[in-house]
Amino acid sequence: MPGPVTRQDPYGPAPDADAIAALAQAALGRIPEPFARHLAGVALLVEEWADDETLASLGLEHPLDLTGLYHGLPVGEKDGGAGGTPDRILLYRRAILDEWAETGVRLDDLVAHVVVHEVGHHFGLSDEDMHALEDAVS
Secondary structure (H helix, E strand, O other): OOOOOOOOOOOOOOOOHHHHHHHHHHHHHOOOOOOHHHOOOOEEEEEOOOOHHHHHHOOOOOHHHOOEEEEOOOHHHOOOOOOOOOOEEEEEHHHHHHHHHHHOOOHHHHHHHHHHHHHHHHHOOOHHHHHHHHHHHO
16 A cells, blocks of 8 residues: 655645744744833734724735734733733734745844834834844844
């Protein structure tokens, strides 16, 4: 009886949600102080696509246009009280993979870029400050 049929793919399978999450957690682990101490309660989630409601709220038409999203109040806008929706960073796997294929940027660098951008929203950082934080994480 022949063995199982296998397909040889020289590029391997596309990274799954767990692989993207591992890259994102590694990037979060490289965030320097004083930022790192404020990230302990931020959830990191990987989803396939942004849903239609999220896209519509951002004025986007296609799910490949959104690689990540921060949900919550920036640190400077918090009142210190408990309650409300927990802060979270959402990464959208298919959009990240599409950008990876399109740009040729290393996947770990791309995921770190998206994570830092969303962390920047958590802190209410300017684009210039986000770039400086990204340099610190690289």
